Amino acid sequence: MDKLNMSRHISGKFNEELEAVRNQVLNMGGLVEQQLRDSLHAIEKSDHELAEQILQRDYKINALEVQIDEACVQIIAKRQPAASDLRLIIAIFKTISDLERIGDEAERIARVALESFNNDQQQFLVSLENLGQQVLAMLHGVLDAFARMDLDAAFEVHQMDAQADRQYEALTRQLMTYMMEDPRGIPKVMNVLWSARSLERIGDRCQNIAEYIIFFVKGKDVRHVSPESMEQTVKGAR
Amino acid sequence: MDKLNMSRHISGKFNEELEAVRNQVLNMGGLVEQQLRDSLHAIEKSDHELAEQILQRDYKINALEVQIDEACVQIIAKRQPAASDLRLIIAIFKTISDLERIGDEAERIARVALESFNNDQQQFLVSLENLGQQVLAMLHGVLDAFARMDLDAAFEVHQMDAQADRQYEALTRQLMTYMMEDPRGIPKVMNVLWSARSLERIGDRCQNIAEYIIFFVKGKDVRHVSPESMEQTVKGAR
Numbered sequence: 206m207d208k209l210n211m212s213r214h215i216s217g218k219f220n221e222e223l224e225a226v227r228n229q230v231l232n233m234g235g236l237v238e239q240q241l242r243d244s245l246h247a248i249e250k251s252d253h254e255l256a257e258q259i260l261q262r263d264y265k266i267n268a269l270e271v272q273i274d275e276a277c278v279q280i281i282a283k284r285q286p287a288a289s290d291l292r293l294i295i296a297i298f299k300t301i302s303d304l305e306r307i308g309d310e311a312e313r314i315a316r317v318a319l320e321s322f323n324n325d326q327q328q329f330l331v332s333l334e335n336l337g338q339q340v341l342a343m344l345h346g347v348l349d350a351f352a353r354m355d356l357d358a359a360f361e362v363h364q365m366d367a368q369a370d371r372q373y374e375a376l377t378r379q380l381m382t383y384m385m386e387d388p389r390g391i392p393k394v395m396n397v398l399w400s401a402r403s404l405e406r407i408g409d410r411c412q413n414i415a416e417y418i419i420f421f422v423k424g425k426d427v428r429h430v431s432p433e434s435m436e437q438t439v440k441g442a443r
Numbered sequence: 444m445d446k447l448n449m450s451r452h453i454s455g456k457f458n459e460e461l462e463a464v465r466n467q468v469l470n471m472g473g474l475v476e477q478q479l480r481d482s483l484h485a486i487e488k489s490d491h492e493l494a495e496q497i498l499q500r501d502y503k504i505n506a507l508e509v510q511i512d513e514a515c516v517q518i519i520a521k522r523q524p525a526a527s528d529l530r531l532i533i534a535i536f537k538t539i540s541d542l543e544r545i546g547d548e549a550e551r552i553a554r555v556a557l558e559s560f561n562n563d564q565q566q567f568l569v570s571l572e573n574l575g576q577q578v579l580a581m582l583h584g585v586l587d588a589f590a591r592m593d594l595d596a597a598f599e600v601h602q603m604d605a606q607a608d609r610q611y612e613a614l615t616r617q618l619m620t621y622m623m624e625d626p627r628g629i630p631k632v633m634n635v636l637w638s639a640r641s642l643e644r645i646g647d648r649c650q651n652i653a654e655y656i657i658f659f660v661k662g663k664d665v666r667h668v669s670p671e672s673m674e675q676t677v678k679g680a681r
Contacts, residue, residue, distance in 0.1 A: 267667040274664065278533060285523040295516060298536060381629055388626040391619055402640070426512065429505040 219284050223293065226276045230297055230304075233269040234348040237304045240266070240311035241344055241407065245337040248318050248330045256322070259315035266308040270301050292424060296417040300351065303410040307344065310403040310410075317396045329390075329397040332379065333404065336372040340404045343369065343411040350418055359418035360439045362411055369408035376401050457522050461531065464514045468535055468542075471507040472586040475542045478504070478549035479582055479645065483575040486556050486568045494560070497553035504546040508539050527659070534659040538589065541648040545582065548641040548648075555634045567628075567635040570617065571642065574610040578642045581607065581649040588656050597656035598677045600649055607646035614639050 240259055247256040277294050280286065286294055321330055343365050350358035377398065384394050419427050419439060427435045478497055485494040515532050518524065524532060559568055581603050588596035615636065622632050657665050657677060665673045 264667070271664050271666065274533075278529060281519060282525045282529055287520045291516060291520055295536075298533075299540070302537070302540070381633065384622065384629050385626045388623045391622050391629075395619065426509050428509065429502070 216284070219280075219286075222276075222280055222284070223290065226273060226280065226297060227293075229269060229273050229276065230301060231348070231352055233266060233273065233301060233304055234351065236262070236266050236269070237308045237311070238341075238344055238348060240308055240315075241341055244311045244314040244318065245333070245341060247315060248333060248337070251322055253319065253322050256315040256319045260312060260319075263308055263312045266305055270305040273297065273301050289421070289424070292421045296421040299417045300414050303413050307407050307410050310407050313403050314400045317400045321393070321396055329380070329383070329394055330400070332376060333397065333400055336369060336376055336401060336404045339365065339369045339372055340408045340411070343408055347411045347414045347418075351414065354418060354422055356419060356422045356439055359415040359422075360436070363415040363419075363435070366408045366412045369405065373401060373405040373408075454522070457518075457524075460514075460518055460522070461528065464511060464518065464535060465531075467507060467511050467514065468539060469586070469590055471504060471511065471539060471542055472589065474500070474504050474507070475546045475549070476579075476582055476586060478546055478553075479579055482549045482552040482556065483571070483579060485553060486571060486575070489560055491557065491560050494553040494557045498550060498557075501546055501550045504543055508543040511535065511539050527662070530659045530662060534655040537655045538652050541651050545645050545648050548645050551641050552638045555638045559631065559634055567618070567621070567632055568638070570614060571635065571638055574607060574614055574639060574642050577603065577607045577610055578646045578649070581646055585649045585652045585656070589652065592656060592660055594657060594660045594677055597653040597660075598674070601653040601657075601673070604646045604650045607643065611639055611643040611646075 240262060243255055243259050246252065247259065277298055280294060281291075284290075318330060343362050346358060346362040346365070349355070350362060380394050380398050380401070384391050413428075416426075416428050419425070419435070423438055423441075425438050427438055430438075478500060481493055481497050484490065485497065515536055518532060519529075522528075556568060581600050584596060584600040584603070587593070588600060618632050618636050618639070622629050651666075654665050657663070657673070661676055663676050665676055668676075
């Protein structure tokens with residue numbers, strides 16, 4: 206926590222508020238991670254009930270997004286944060302937006318899984334396993350990096366996305382082959398393709414969150430920069 | 444402009460800064476709209492050169508996003524905005540993030556179009572026409588609503604998304620039928636499906652921007668609320 210320099214705030218109340226909002230983000234992140242983990246688990250075990258639970262839980266994530274957003278606005282209005290406090294608030298604003306959408310993607314995957322169970326299609330769903338585990342590891346890693354505002358961990362997650370992209374490409378090719386071999390199975394395979402796309406998008410969003418962490422720690426916007434330039438920012442003088 | 448209540452700022456400089464950042468957002472919106480319009484045009488006319496130009500222009504949108512983000516952080520740090528000024532800044536933060544991603548989707552469509560021209564596949568691309576025009580109308584409408592911070596116009600765009608979703612569903616079914624009829628054509632049709640998905644996502648993002656406008660004008664967060672509750676917020680006492 207010393208990186209957040211909280212001790213220098215004169216107002217103990219301000220500290221408490223920042224800490225509370227940070228905890229809410231971690232709480233939200235935990236819920237989102239659970240949703241993704243459960244959606245992969247539901248696929249693996251063909252667990253109908255678990256998939257239903259995922260659909261019923263999504264509203265909690267949405268509610269947390271709105272609450273945290275509101276808390277951030279209050280802090281800006283009341284505390285007029287500057288420098289790294291302000292960057293933290295901005296990073297939180299952006300992070301929760303990506304977290305909420307990761308939650309939506311997990312919900313989409315659960316919905317597809319439910320449809321697939323009903324139609325006896327789970328044999329295709331298992332091909333999502335590798336990509337799913339890679340993306341889950343990215344989400345876990347980036348939430349951990351956020352909790353500690355750890356630059357190196359954030360950079361590591363950012364680099365993991367290349368592997369997720371490769372897995373996604375390979376999976377897409379494989380699923381297209383299935384479709385060509387058995388055209389009657391196209392609607393089933395399409396469902397799996399949409400889920401693969403959802404997973405790929407979750408990887409992109411983890412990458413976004415990694416960029417917000419780097420922005421917070423280094424004060425430098427690393428979106429849309431070259432990989433070399435990002436590495437320089439991360440590894441440069443601290 | 445009177446809705447923005449700018450006249451009440453004691454600092455003329457603050458007015459200028461807010462106005463400048465608002466103009467940058469409109470500028471960015473104009474670029475993004477052009478990218479989407481051009482990508483649809485490139486498909487319709489099989490215009491290779493136009494599609495290439497779209498790919499080359501995307502960096503401008505990214506650069507504007509970073510600039511505007513930075514300008515907003517500066518304004519918060521220097522001017523400590525409250526109430527509706529702060530809501531405007533927050534709405535801008537969120538809007539430009541969605542605009543940037545709409546730009547990315549337009550770029551994706553142009554990329555698919557280029558591939559399709561090279562492989563003589565444009566016959567499928569024309570099926571995107573209806574959905575493309577609907578989504579372009581949504582983007583145009585929401586940028587117009589943003590320029591005037593017009594609550595009713597924002598609400599109208601929000602409601603247009605249901606039609607875009609129906610068009611997307613119909614198109615997906617049609618494309619799946621093509622695939623089943625001619626399995627060798629699956630990779631071509633898949634490309635068109637990805638573009639359809641991009642368009643559908645652009646519609647969702649226009650809906651997001653409409654929600655930020657409502658948040659700015661009414662001070663109420665209308666994400667994740669029921670359609671009835673949103674209508675009440677929009678049509679309620681002003």
